[in-house]
Amino acid sequence: MKLNIALLAGDGIGPEVIDQAVKVADAIASKFNHEITWKPALTGAAAIDAVGEPYPDETHEVCANADAVLFGAIGHPRFDNDPSAKVRPEQGLLKMRQKLGLFANVRPTFTFPSLIEKSPLKRERIEGTDLIILRELTGGVYFGERGRKDDNNTAFDTMTYQRFEIERLAKKGFEMAMKRSKRLCCVDKANVLESSRLWRETVQAMAKDYPEVEVSYEFVDAVAMRLVQWPKDYDVMITANLFGDILTDEASVISGSMGLMPSSSVGSKVSLYEPIHGSYPQAAGKDIANPLATVLSAAMLFEDMDLTEEAQAIRDVVNKSLAEGIVTEDLAEGGKAYKTSEVGDWLAKNI
């Protein structure tokens, strides 16, 4: 198979972890006789510095014409405490999601037996957790009208949902639930928000077409609690953009394996794969960041291309590296801490 993959390394530790995923994917390609052409492009603070734009048109061209996008991380602290900054790295992320139509962010949370003790939660609460949050990614308050009024003394943001946006996301949720344990939880704030009532109404109407799926409806505040209490209660969850932002991050610490959690952002034409961790600027350039989440994101990419064996080969070699302790300092536990690049080399060699 010939694959054109757009490669957006981004900011902070992005370039370092992306490098390792490329090594691993190239090893897969040579083992399984595929041909990957990597198309690097600028994004985030790196793109602002180079061309004044966090998601330049040239980058969009590269992504729109690729078979998939592999993404590192973006964000730079110099923008965080400057509310007046006109151009912000995150705008690039949002523009990219919107222009590529990446409407569904797929965020699995699962445990690695060898890492369970790293979780802040007790073993019996999390062992066997295996849930997926489907976060709507191109709508809601992220993309509604916003601005200032009254001489700059009032600020507003608009949370808007259209029925088709909810249907599109919920359809993926129902389909995933059908392939898994047939349970779907719609997470909203329907006791307050009109947009949430549209979510609930839409999902209730669709549920008739999936009689085998048991659908539940929970409020986002209750879920924020229960996710920590009983993560195993959940299987497939669907939710709006802002709620998903919060809940996916909360869920990511449950497993104790945050540095290992991959994600995909699915569009109708092209999809994007990225680790869930951020740009982690403090570690940038030090060759210490854990590359496994990015490597496992590449596995999701192969999986979505129906290259199941290839995806499994990546997951296998990751498990092997964990079992043999070929890990970065965050997982080293007093044992030897390997460099980011060393872990990547080892994985590629052992494919």
Place this chain on the structure above:
Amino acid sequence: MKLNIALLAGDGIGPEVIDQAVKVADAIASKFNHEITWKPALTGAAAIDAVGEPYPDETHEVCANADAVLFGAIGHPRFDNDPSAKVRPEQGLLKMRQKLGLFANVRPTFTFPSLIEKSPLKRERIEGTDLIILRELTGGVYFGERGRKDDNNTAFDTMTYQRFEIERLAKKGFEMAMKRSKRLCCVDKANVLESSRLWRETVQAMAKDYPEVEVSYEFVDAVAMRLVQWPKDYDVMITANLFGDILTDEASVISGSMGLMPSSSVGSKVSLYEPIHGSYPQAAGKDIANPLATVLSAAMLFEDMDLTEEAQAIRDVVNKSLAEGIVTEDLAEGGKAYKTSEVGDWLAKNI
């Protein structure tokens, strides 16, 4: 002292837990020579059933003329999955908050040594946690314009903040921080939302007046993570209504003592005191609900009236009941489970 206290029992287990707080407060009054006049009034589903309104005008009159409001819980499952219900119990809560001007919800999270093992989190992560979330309660997306468009196919909600709303809440935050460890964390989503940028800008400007307070700014998604990872990192946090709704509930499970966490909702004229747990309809009428959160809310009430000794007497008797195992089934751990009313009687007798 003469105290007029509005008594809103509400729905579900509300009436049962309120009864116990009344017993305890009455015992305090007779011990310390105060005179409490209780003014019961209807709210929630109970009020809808009686007069078709979740926060009737008569109830508002009672509250507005009281020295304080003691509140149980509202909400009834029969409304939850009915997006078309015109009158909803929660509307009463929101109307009450707005009409009474309860702009700051004060939500402490702390650990009880004897209950630490109940937490889903590991002991070393939570022992000594002592944080307060100040949630803005009368603004934001809860009270902005909302509705439908495009033939019912689009729904919208508006998140709006005015500078004075942020200042008023942040002022309380800074003052609390000054009395505690002088650390204040402003939680927002300033990398996306204009209203959050107004929050950050406003808090940054105010920080100049509190040079001793160390102010940090964190994104709500990051906080949703770190709260589970390292709750001890936080002291006083200030945040918008919707973020506060999610984070306060998340925080409440950390300590393992959710059934014990009180709260206050502070207004400029009158304040309201309520347990953080909900109406818990499954347990209603069974005399099994844990009344301690409501009893401790009454302690917050006395504290705010500068009746410090009285407040301490309540906290002391609660600690005694925990130490002696005079607890409801949720805390009984194989020991004897006392009824809600028995716990209340015991507390009142031991004041």
